Amino acid sequence: MGKKSVKSRSVPARLKNQTTEASSAPTAFVSHSKVLFTILSALFALLAIYFYSSETRREDDSLTRLLENRSLDTIDRRSDLSLEEYTSLYDGKWPVLITDAMNDWPALSKWDWSYFLNRYGDHLVAMKAVHGKLTDSQMLSVPLNVFSKHVHESSPTTWTYINDELFIPFRPELSLDIRRPIYMEEDYFKLLPKELQPWDTMLLWGTSHSRSSLHIDPYNWTGTNAVLKGRKRWKLFPPGQDHLLYVIRGQHCGFPLDCFKYNSEVDAFDPDLERYPLFTQAKYIEFEQLPGELLLIPTGWFHQAYNPEECLAISSQVYNSQNVKIVTEEILKVGEVKQAKLPQDFSSYKPRDQVAALVKVIPKSIIKKGKDVTDKIAKQFHRTST
Numbered sequence: 241m242g243k244k245s246v247k248s249r250s251v252p253a254r255l256k257n258q259t260t261e262a263s264s265a266p267t268a269f270v271s272h273s274k275v276l277f278t279i280l281s282a283l284f285a286l287l288a289i290y291f292y293s294s295e296t297r298r299e300d301d302s303l304t305r306l307l308e309n310r311s312l313d314t315i316d317r318r319s320d321l322s323l324e325e326y327t328s329l330y331d332g333k334w335p336v337l338i339t340d341a342m343n344d345w346p347a348l349s350k351w352d353w354s355y356f357l358n359r360y361g362d363h364l365v366a367m368k369a370v371h372g373k374l375t376d377s378q379m380l381s382v383p384l385n386v387f388s389k390h391v392h393e394s395s396p397t398t399w400t401y402i403n404d405e406l407f408i409p410f411r412p413e414l415s416l417d418i419r420r421p422i423y424m425e426e427d428y429f430k431l432l433p434k435e436l437q438p439w440d441t442m443l444l445w446g447t448s449h450s451r452s453s454l455h456i457d458p459y460n461w462t463g464t465n466a467v468l469k470g471r472k473r474w475k476l477f478p479p480g481q482d483h484l485l486y487v488i489r490g491q492h493c494g495f496p497l498d499c500f501k502y503n504s505e506v507d508a509f510d511p512d513l514e515r516y517p518l519f520t521q522a523k524y525i526e527f528e529q530l531p532g533e534l535l536l537i538p539t540g541w542f543h544q545a546y547n548p549e550e551c552l553a554i555s556s557q558v559y560n561s562q563n564v565k566i567v568t569e570e571i572l573k574v575g576e577v578k579q580a581k582l583p584q585d586f587s588s589y590k591p592r593d594q595v596a597a598l599v600k601v602i603p604k605s606i607i608k609k610g611k612d613v614t615d616k617i618a619k620q621f622h623r624t625s626t
C-alpha cells in the first residue's frame with residue numbers, strides 16, 4: 241500500500257517538474273550548450289597549441305642536441321677516414337664528404353660524352369624537364385643523344401636532368417666502372433628478395449641550373465652521391481625541422497617495395513618565402529661537392545642538390561646497423577609487410593637478424609608485385625627487363 245502511494249505520487253511529481261521547466265528549456269538548453277561548446281572549443285584549441293608547441297619544442301630540442309659541438313658553417317671534408325671513425329662520427333648522424341673514396345673508380349676517367357654516345361647514343365633515358373618552377377616538371381623518355389645535343393641550352397627556369405634509376409642497373413658493364421666504398425659495405429637491402437631491392441645506382445646527368453627536389457630519401461635510408469664531372473651545390477637540413485619544410489604528405493615512392501615519399505614543396509634554391517614563411521627559420525649546411533668526392537647523407541636529413549654547371553653523378557643507398565630501426569619502420573609503415581606478423585621479441589633481435597625476420601614475412605604477392613613495378617617502368621622507357 242505504502243509502496244503504491246509513493247509510486248502514484250512520484251509520477252505526477254516528475255511530470256510536474258517537466259511541465260514547469262518546459263517553457264524556459266529550449267533557450268536555456270541552447271545557451272548552455274553554446275557556452276559548453278565555446279569552452280570545449282577553447283580547451284581544444286589550447287590543447288592543440290600545447291601539443292603542437294611541445295612537438296615543435298621536442299623537435300627543436302633534438303636539433304639543439306644534434307648541433308652541440310657541430311657547426312653548420314661547413315661540411316667536413318675527410319680523407320683516409322677509417323670505417324670505425326665514420327661509424328662513430330658520421331653514419332646516421334652527420335654528413336661528410338669523402339675526398340679519396342673514388343680514386344680507384346674507372347668511371348672517373350672513362351665516363352664522358354664520347355664514351356656514352358658511342359655505346360648508348362640511341363638508348364632512351366628518363367629525363368626530368370622543367371620550364372618554370374621546379375614543381376612544373378615532367379618526366380620524359382628521350383634518346384641520350386637528344387639530351388646531349390641540348391645539354392648546354394639551359395636557364396634558371398628551363399633545364400633538363402637525367403634522373404634514371406634503371407640505366408646503370410640494366411647495363412652491368414657500367415657497374416664495373418664503379419666501386420663500393422667501405423662505408424657502404426654493410427648493406428641489408430641485399431638481404432631483401434632481388435625483386436624488392438631498391439634500384440641501385442641512379443644516373444644523374446644535368447644541365448646547369450638543374451636540381452633535385454628538397455626531400456628525404458625513400459625508406460629514409462642513408463644516401464650517397466658521387467660526382468664524376470662538374471660540381472654540385474647542396475643544402476642539407478638536420479633532422480627535427482619537418483615543421484618548417486612544408487612536407488607533402490601521403491605520396492608514395494613507387495619503388496618495387498612500396499614506401500612513403502617525403503618531398504618538400506619548397507625549392508630551397510629559389511624559395512617562395514611569402515608562401516613558405518617558416519622556411520626562413522630552417523637551418524642547413526650549404527656547400528659544394530667537386531668531382532671525385534663522395535657525399536654520405538645520414539638518415540633523417542632533408543637535402544636538395546643544385547647543379548651550377550653541367551654535372552654527371554650517381555647516387556646510391558645504404559640500409560645498415562646505424563639506420564636499421566628507421567628504415568625498417570618506413571618499410572612497415574606503408575603496410576605491404578605486416579608488423580603483426582613479426583616475432584613478438586623482434587625489437588630485441590640484432591640488426592641483421594631483424595632484417596632476416598622481416599624478409600621471412602614478406603608475402604609472395606608483394607614479391608610478384610615488385611617485379612611488375614620494375615617491368616612496367618622498364619617498358620615505359622622502352623627497355624627490356626633482365
Ligand SMILES: O=C(O)CCC(=O)C(=O)O
Nearest residue numbers: 444451452457463545555
Ligand atoms: O644529385 C642530385 O640531384 C640529388 C640526388 C639525390 O638527392 C638523391 O638521389 O637522393
